[in-house]
Amino acid sequence: MSVYPETEIKRLAEKAKHIRRMIIEMLAKAGSGHPGGSLSAADLVTCLYFGKFSSGEPIFRHNPKDPTWPERDRFHLSKGHCCPLWYAVLAECGYFPKEQIYTLRKLGSILQGHPDRRTPGVDVASGSLGQGLSVALGMSLAAKIDKKNYRVYVLLGDGEIQEGNIWEAAMACSHYRCDNLTAIVDYNHYQIDGRVEEIMNLEPLTEKWRAFGWYVLEIDGHNFYQILDAYNTVVQIKEKPQVIIAHTIKGKGVSFMENVVDFHGRVPTKEEAERALKELE
Amino acid sequence: MPELLYQRDIYGKTLVELGRENKDIVVLDADLSGSTRTCLFAKEFPERFFNFGVAEQNMMATAAGLASCGKIVFVSTFAMFATGRAWDQIRNTICYNNFNIKIVASHAGITVGPDGSSHQALEDITLMRVIPNMKIIVPCDGPQTRDAVRTAYRIEGPFYIRLGRAKFPTVEKKPEFIFGKAQILREGTDATIIACGLMVYEAMKAAESLEKQNIQVRVINMHTLKPLDKEIILDSAKKTKGIVVCEEHSVIGGLACAVDDVLTEKYPCKIIRIGIHNRFGQSAEPEELLREYNLLAEDIERAVKKIL
Numbered sequence: 001m002s003v004y005p006e007t008e009i010k011r012l013a014e015k016a017k018h019i020r021r022m023i024i025e026m027l028a029k030a031g032s033g034h035p036g037g038s039l040s041a042a043d044l045v046t047c048l049y050f051g052k053f054s055s056g057e058p059i060f061r062h063n064p065k066d067p068t069w070p071e072r073d074r075f076h077l078s079k080g081h082c083c084p085l086w087y088a089v090l091a092e093c094g095y096f097p098k099e100q101i102y103t104l105r106k107l108g109s110i111l112q113g114h115p116d117r118r119t120p121g122v123d124v125a126s127g128s129l130g131q132g133l134s135v136a137l138g139m140s141l142a143a144k145i146d147k148k149n150y151r152v153y154v155l156l157g158d159g160e161i162q163e164g165n166i167w168e169a170a171m172a173c174s175h176y177r178c179d180n181l182t183a184i185v186d187y188n189h190y191q192i193d194g195r196v197e198e199i200m201n202l203e204p205l206t207e208k209w210r211a212f213g214w215y216v217l218e219i220d221g222h223n224f225y226q227i228l229d230a231y232n233t234v235v236q237i238k239e240k241p242q243v244i245i246a247h248t249i250k251g252k253g254v255s256f257m258e259n260v261v262d263f264h265g266r267v268p269t270k271e272e273a274e275r276a277l278k279e280l281e
Numbered sequence: 282m283p284e285l286l287y288q289r290d291i292y293g294k295t296l297v298e299l300g301r302e303n304k305d306i307v308v309l310d311a312d313l314s315g316s317t318r319t320c321l322f323a324k325e326f327p328e329r330f331f332n333f334g335v336a337e338q339n340m341m342a343t344a345a346g347l348a349s350c351g352k353i354v355f356v357s358t359f360a361m362f363a364t365g366r367a368w369d370q371i372r373n374t375i376c377y378n379n380f381n382i383k384i385v386a387s388h389a390g391i392t393v394g395p396d397g398s399s400h401q402a403l404e405d406i407t408l409m410r411v412i413p414n415m416k417i418i419v420p421c422d423g424p425q426t427r428d429a430v431r432t433a434y435r436i437e438g439p440f441y442i443r444l445g446r447a448k449f450p451t452v453e454k455k456p457e458f459i460f461g462k463a464q465i466l467r468e469g470t471d472a473t474i475i476a477c478g479l480m481v482y483e484a485m486k487a488a489e490s491l492e493k494q495n496i497q498v499r500v501i502n503m504h505t506l507k508p509l510d511k512e513i514i515l516d517s518a519k520k521t522k523g524i525v526v527c528e529e530h531s532v533i534g535g536l537a538c539a540v541d542d543v544l545t546e547k548y549p550c551k552i553i554r555i556g557i558h559n560r561f562g563q564s565a566e567p568e569e570l571l572r573e574y575n576l577l578a579e580d581i582e583r584a585v586k587k588i589l
Contacts, residue, residue: 070351117378123349128373131342135374138346145307145329145352165370168339176331 003054009224015092016046020253021280022088022101026111028273030104033113036263038085040188040221040248041155047227048075048153048184049089059231061150064094067120073150074139076124078132079157079186080114081265087111087119095121130163132156133183137169140178140241151235152181159191162200167212173241174213182234183214183243186221188250190261209243221246254279283450283482286423289387292444293318295430296355300326306434307352309344311337316446317357317387337362341370341384348380353434356382360389360402360443368408376414376439383433384409388446390529391557391574392479392567401562407534409441410507417506418460419443419536421481422451425504428458436460443478445529447567450482455502463510469497472585473517473524477503477536480527480555483571486578491585498585506536511543518544523551523588527581532556553584 019042027033051059062072077086084104091098096110096119103109110118114127124135136154143150160166173181185205193199202208209216215237219226227246234242250264251257254276257268268276300306300322311333314320323330333340337358344354356363363386364371375382386405393401409415416438418429426444433440456464466481467488476484481502488498499521501513517524524544526537537554544550557574571577 076346124345124374125378126374128369131338131345131370131374134339134342134370135346135349137339138343138348139350140346141307141331141343142347142350142352146350165338165342168333168336169343172333172336172339172343 004225004228008052012047012051012224015050016043017253017280019046019085019088019092021277022091023084024254024268024273024276024280026084026087026101026104027267028270029102031267032105033084033267034081034265035084035257035267036190036250037079037082037157037186037188039252039254039257040250041082041186042085042253043222043224044184044186044227044246045085045089045155047224047231049093051228051231054232060153064121067095071148071150074123074136074152076132076136076139076152076154077115077126078135078154079129079160080126082157083115086115090119090121093121129157129160130165133166133169133173136181136183137173137176137178140173140181141176143180150180154181154183156183156185158185158187158189158196158202159199161185161202170209170212170214177239178241179238181241183241185243185245186248187245188248190250190259190264192264194261205245209245213240215240215242216245217242218245219247221248222252283453285448285450287448288420288423288426288444289316289318291423291426292385292430293321295427296322297325299430299434300329303353305351305353307331307347307354309333309340309354309356311335311340311358311362313358316359317385319355319357337367338370341367342374344382345374345378345380348382349378354382355385357385357387359400360386360405361400364402364405364408364441372412376412379414379438381437383440383442385430385442385444387444389443390445390478391562391570391576392445392447392529393562394447394567394570395564397564398561403531403557403562404534405443406506406530406536407538410534410539415439415441415507417441417443418504419477419506420504421478421502422449424451425455425458429504432458432460445479449479452481452485452502458504461505461508461510463513464502464504465499465513466502467498467500469499470521471497472588473499473501473521474527474581474585475501475503475514475517475524475536475540476527477506479529480576483576483578484527484581487581487585490578490582496585496589503536506539509539509543514540514543515548518548518550523553525553525555525581525584525588527555527576529576530556532558551588553587555581555584
């Protein structure tokens with residue numbers, strides 16, 4: 001039996017649905033961007049920012065009123081193209097006014113097409129894939145030098161981990177025993193050109209991470225019980241970095257976007273957005 | 282005989298000084314800490330030194346993560362691998378974020394010698410110069426290396442400092458080092474030589490020889506390549522008959538190109554470029570290579586005469 005009351009799971013599910021609505025709305029307004037991977041990782045990031053440990057403490061320690069609070073946990077979006085998800089979450093947390101999401105990708109906006117430090121809550125820009133695990137490693141090492149106990153979370157895309165830099169970083173994270181670092185792989189099985197398995201197969205993926213010295217968890221990235229369990233587990237692991245390989249569905253939550261590769265980098269039309277929002281009511 | 286010093290020795294010693302002064306200094310290397318001399322820092326501050334093995338891309342992006350948490354990060358490896366292998370990381374994750382990261386790369390230029398072309402970075406200045414926020418210093422000798430490293434420490438933001446492998450002769454009687462302001466090492470009205478790095482010494486040698494032939498040459502040590510001291514370039518163009526630019530680097534995108542950019546817009550004049558002309562390097566002793574690639578004082582001398 002799970003330790004999470006049904007009301008808590010329901011709260012998070014509602015929150016995730018709300019975040020998905022915001023993603024659709026901002027992308028439809030922007031006219032370009034990446035819905036598929038934003039929707040697939042929505043449950044994972046929602047649970048991180050809004051979920052609680054079984055102890056009742058919030059999973060992610062941060063303060064939207066003080067975005068540079070030195071003790072804050074760090075989150076880095078290595079798969080930067082999925083920033084609509086991050087922006088929705090940050091706005092929902094109160095890092096900036098919600099109406100700002102409609103300025104996404106517009107001239108002078110604090111919400112750039114890929115994450116940027118002009119957005120409150122974003123510590124490091126991203127966009128060029130494969131570098132975020134290294135960024136997280138740097139944050140993790142800084143905590144160790146300063147003897148601080150903040151944690152570092154980094155969201156990686158599945159296509160992204162085809163980059164060599166990721167595996168250089170994977171080696172270094174375990175070499176330096178970064179047990180304050182958790183990587184989350186949004187394994188939605190699609191990249192721009194098609195199925196990951198066909199473009200450049202990642203399997204056997206759990207074995208790869210394990211061979212690099214990581215503590216590996218494999219979960220259903222849309223099952224809130226499993227997501228919360230994973231976040232509860234990783235914080236207890238000592239001496240090893242942890243990776244949560246989350247099996248997800250690209251475009252999750254909008255029936256006609258699910259597993260449709262076209263929606264990796266195409267936004268819904270006005271009519272499609274209306275249909276999507278109806279589904280997310 | 283001039284004093285001969287390894288720039289990287291001075292770098293290593295300066296890092297140790299800085300490490301004692303500031304606990305936020307962190308140093309990274311990619312399996313070349315013995316050569317770059319970051320090993321001196323590693324020995325004294327093992328908890329603030331990280332070796333990344335042969336993985337420069339990871340090292341550069343990790344530096345960004347450290348800098349995002351308030352660290353002042355010095356990153357070292359050979360110039361070839363720092364600027365070539367990890368260019369995307371430097372552009373997108375270091376410079377775009379304007380992080381406080383100092384890339385101090387050794388083994389730049391043709392005088393790497395016997396290791397040959399793969400290890401002779403001749404394009405590194407070009408690669409770093411095109412990136413916004415990046416500041417570049419090319420110290421001319423051992424003592425100036427300390428000035429360069431301390432300047433990079435003092436000024437917030439990303440820096441690229443280019444060091445050689447070989448021992449460099451010390452250039453005597455330099456005026457005070459001021460970041461962004463070139464040093465006039467000799468005055469003259471016939472022509473101007475603008476040089477950086479090892480070529481400053483060769484330029485001085487050329488100027489001394491020319492003086493004996495009654496040719497007075499102004500010699501400028503352009504230690505800061507970015508931001509560039511445009512004023513002194515324009516002043517020299519106006520006051521002398523032409524400019525010889527000297528660098529142990531490709532003339533495409535390097536110092537010659539930077540000087541040319543200023544003059545083309547504001548005051549076109551005669552320029553002769555001493556440098557590597559669209560070629561790769563090769564194995565040989567440094568002195569042989571300087572001769573083969575026409576980078577000696579006598580080559581500079583000839584160029585000056587061509588201008589007059």
